Amino acid sequence: MKIFGRVILALVAILLGLGFGFFSKDVFRGDNLKVDRLQTLLGGPVPQEAPVDTFQANFDHIIANYERKLDRTEMLHSAMAGLASSLGDPHTNYLDPEFTESFTMETRGDLVGIGARLSEDPLGAKIVSVFKNGPADRAGIKANDIIASVGSEQVGGTPVDDIVDKVRGEEGTTVNLKVVRDGASSPLPFSITRQRVEIPTVESKMLAGKIGYMQVSGFSQPTPYQFEEAIREAMAQGATGIIVDMRGNPGGLLEAAAEMLSLFVSDKPVVTMKVRNDRTATTNTLAGRTIEGMPPVVVLVNEESASAAEIFAGALRDYGRAVLVGEHTYGKASVQDLKALSDGASAKITIAKYLLPSGEDISRKIDDDGVYVSGGIKPEVHVKLEINENTVFGEPGKDNQLDKAIEILKGNRTGL
Amino acid sequence: MAKLQTFAFGAAVLCLGCAGVIGGSILRTQAEIKQVSQSGTIKLSNVAGIQQEGLELSESEYFFQLAELIQRNFVEPIEIDQAMASGAIRGAVGSLLDPESQFFSKEAFASYQKMLHGEYEGIGVDLRFLYDEKELGKLREKSRDTDTLLLLPVIEVSAVMPGSPANKAGLEAGDRILKVNDKWIVTGEDIRKLRDMQTQVTEKKLDASELTKFRDILQERVKSNIPGGKVREKLMVGSEGTVKVTWVRNGKEMSADIGKAKLKVPAMLESEVRFFSDSPLEAAKLPATLDLRNSGPGDLDTMTRLLSDLLPSGVYGQIVREKGDAKDFRVEGKGAGDKRFTLITDRSTTGVSAIFAHALVGAGLATVEGKLPPDPKWIQVQRMPDGSGYTLNTGIFRAKTSVSQNNSAEVIR
Structure with missing residues (x-):
């Protein structure tokens, strides 16, 4: 009798365990129990044709019958991009291994190279700017220099991306460059050791009238540090106002935006994220990081300001810490996470939608033809950018949105 | 002693329970795999994050891996379903960058299939997308200086169904569509013109004001533009409402509000011939003169059947692929x-009708009045389980005796 009882108990334990194991996936996700999975296991009805088989059969059909020879791996990558976009969410994407690498490098905010931005030039590659204290800077390379050869190879007429590939390489190795400089009679040789360099995402300068101007081009890991440095430097120089230019900033790391907002408000919500099944999670700014005596701030935005850039601008506005100037922002009210796949590729998946501190939902609405209808943050001071031959972003007198920001700070609308 | 026994028993029960949990979750994964793949192409060892380092995954395993990852993390609950399979194949077909290999949404494919049965929706036209071949080649070779804007297609009417609203409004094959509902189709040709003007201005061969003028015009067009895929939908899907079409012929611009309708085109109308799958043509009843103009979309099998009624057994051509191989076209x-x-x-005369014409002329059974269309492409049509579908360019059809007017000397054995 006793043994019988024990056997029953053991059986019950196994069955309970099996049941829990089977449905644990649903329980952890907070979904309803998917009983149809159990039916499938017990030989119940399965869909007429299974999606995975449909895919493989058609994939093979295309490879076998298409008029040209195809690369299986390349077509697989394109197919996976199509899979991701079938959800109808423009921000859920498949990134192939190559793209994953450059994407993570971008968010990590560093790369191995000489620390310079290059652009196309008939003679080779033109140096647009050198990163402060980077290897190129220390070796004495200057903006407007033109790289004419890399190693023993002449690079005139080579696409700039290919030149970049040649200049980059293993950390600690040396690259020999010949550089054409205005005023120099012959190309100047440089020998530079490749190093890990931080990509600057904050570029700042002091404008006339002691207005600190900082252009934030993205949100990567070093951005909060670079941003704080720029603000402190502007304040040390006696800035009476600060312009944060978020135009064209596509966003990046949410944590970076939260950290930057911590300089303005302490322990306040940045965004409220709605994850699956209406569960919410709130991200707050850090406590005790605010900068005292911060001068009035204007944030410049436009339709290319998205994601973390919108959160930054929207939160500052909601807490009454900045006036927004420019045009409406993109309206990307969702958060993505990067998940790795086995071959070095990854999936960028929308894991949450967010609301601004005020509760505002800024999600972009478009019509059938993909034309913007509504959404994004509407700045209090709406100024359309005037584009003509003289327009230069970030140059007072040549950038009417910036001019408006300066005018507001000079008029010093108080209460900021 | 008894206490110890009870304790040991309790631990054993707990272990059994745990084993049950593990077993249960393994069973669950198996059930999920069974739901998405019945052919068993997915091995358990390759999913659920326990795949081994350096292991080559099959395409279906890779598909499952990504689909599962998205399903687990996406903000809204989703299923691994046929829409995902279709999405993936849409991506694969799109990567071919081939105007003859197109993926169609459910709605578009339904109307495309109806067209193969002679039932037209929309205004009653078939369209041809023309791409800049040079730029297309660059893109296929993954050349970095590919200018994708130059790849915006020019959209031409390839056929007008007799008696259709488009026919009554005066549209003809060869007309170029400029605007749909006053929205511009911005083409690669426009972009090339802009680029050329830019070069001319830097070389001081053209006044800058000309460039500014054209740039402003183009900017306006871009602001209210309609993408190519949408044009197909607006003109070829649905049977209600009207659509305003603006087209150009020999430099002359024309415009009309054209009603959409359902239109049934017979396979045979006097001497006009079309190859619809549901109304096979009888060889015995064919007149001596066949009009193959405005005849394109049709069913390959229907056309082949007609040929088999006319010809004795034999090889009447080849489907030649750029891969280097060729498949005999045997009747x-x-x-x-x-x-x-x-x-x-x-x-x-396009598609199936063009193949018919080439095969018949190549077999020495027909002479041509007018211009024979260039070597036609052998396009397969594939349906997906969710109702979407795609066309696949499988090669160029070359008749037994090459009849193409541009390389008439070439004879294929």
Whole structure:
């Protein structure tokens, strides 16, 4: 009798365990129990044709019958991009291994190279700017220099991306460059050791009238540090106002935006994220990081300001810490996470939608033809950018949105 | 002692329970795999994050890996379903960058299939997308200086169904569509013109004001533009409402509000021939003169069947692929091969009808009145389980005796 009882108990334990194991996936996700999975296991009805088989059969059909020879791996990558976009969410994407690498490098905010931005030039590659204290800077390379050869190879007429590939390489190795400089009679040789360099995402300068101007081009890991440095430097120089230019900033790391907002408000919500099944999670700014005596701030935005850039601008506005100037922002009210796949590729998946501190939902609405209808943050001071031959972003007198920001700070609308 | 026994038993029960949990979750994964793949192409060892380092995954395993990852993390609950399979194949077909290999949404594919049965929706036209071949080649070779804007297609009417609203409004094959509902189709040609003007201005061969003028015009067009895929939908899907179409012929611009309708085109109307799958043509009843103009979309099997009624068994051509190989086009014929035809063809003779014309002329059974269209492409049509579908360019059809007017000397054995 006793043994019988024990056997029953053991059986019950196994069955309970099996049941829990089977449905644990649903329980952890907070979904309803998917009983149809159990039916499938017990030989119940399965869909007429299974999606995975449909895919493989058609994939093979295309490879076998298409008029040209195809690369299986390349077509697989394109197919996976199509899979991701079938959800109808423009921000859920498949990134192939190559793209994953450059994407993570971008968010990590560093790369191995000489620390310079290059652009196309008939003679080779033109140096647009050198990163402060980077290897190129220390070796004495200057903006407007033109790289004419890399190693023993002449690079005139080579696409700039290919030149970049040649200049980059293993950390600690040396690259020999010949550089054409205005005023120099012959190309100047440089020998530079490749190093890990931080990509600057904050570029700042002091404008006339002691207005600190900082252009934030993205949100990567070093951005909060670079941003704080720029603000402190502007304040040390006696800035009476600060312009944060978020135009064209596509966003990046949410944590970076939260950290930057911590300089303005302490322990306040940045965004409220709605994850699956209406569960919410709130991200707050850090406590005790605010900068005292911060001068009035204007944030410049436009339709290319998205994601973390919108959160930054929207939160500052909601807490009454900045006036927004420019045009409406993109309206990307969702958060993505990067998940790795086995071959070095990854999936960028929308894991949450967010609301601004005020509760505002800024999600972009478009019509059938993909034309913007509504959404994004509407700045209090709406100024359309005037584009003509003289327009230069970030140059007072040549950038009417910036001019408006300066005018507001000079008029010093108080209460900021 | 008894206490110890009870304790040991309790631990054993707990272990059994745990084993149950593990077993249960393994069973669950198996059930999920069974739901998405019945052919068993997915091995358990390759999913659920326990795949081994360096292991080559099959395409279906890779598909499952990504689909599962998205399903687990996406903000809204989703299923691994046929829409995902279709999405993936849409991506694969799109990567071919081939105007003859197109993926169609459910709605578009339904109307495309109806078209293969002679039922037209929309205004009653078939469209041809023309791409800049040079730029297309660059893109296929993954050249970095590819200018994707130059790849915006020019959209031309390839055929007009007789008696259709488009026909009544005066549209003809060869007309170029400029605007739909006053929205511009911005083409690669426009972009090339802009680029050329930019070069001319830097070389001081053109006044800068000309460039500014054209740039402003183009900017306006871009602001209210309609993408190519949408044009197909607006003109070829649905049977209600009207659509305003603006087109150009020999430099002359024309415009009309054209109603959409359902239109049934017969396979045979006097001498006009079309290859619809549900109304097979009888060889015995064919007149000596066949009008193949404005005839394109149709069913390959229907066309092949007609050929087999006319010709004795044999190889009547090849499907030549750029891969280097060629597949014989063999007809299991029961015809005598003695009936002769005069075919009326021109640019609007496309697709299946063009293959028919080439095969018949190549077999020496027909002469052509008008211009024979260039070597036609052998396009397969594939349906997906969710109702979407795609066309696949499987090669160029070359008749037994090459009949193409541009390389008439070439004979294929």
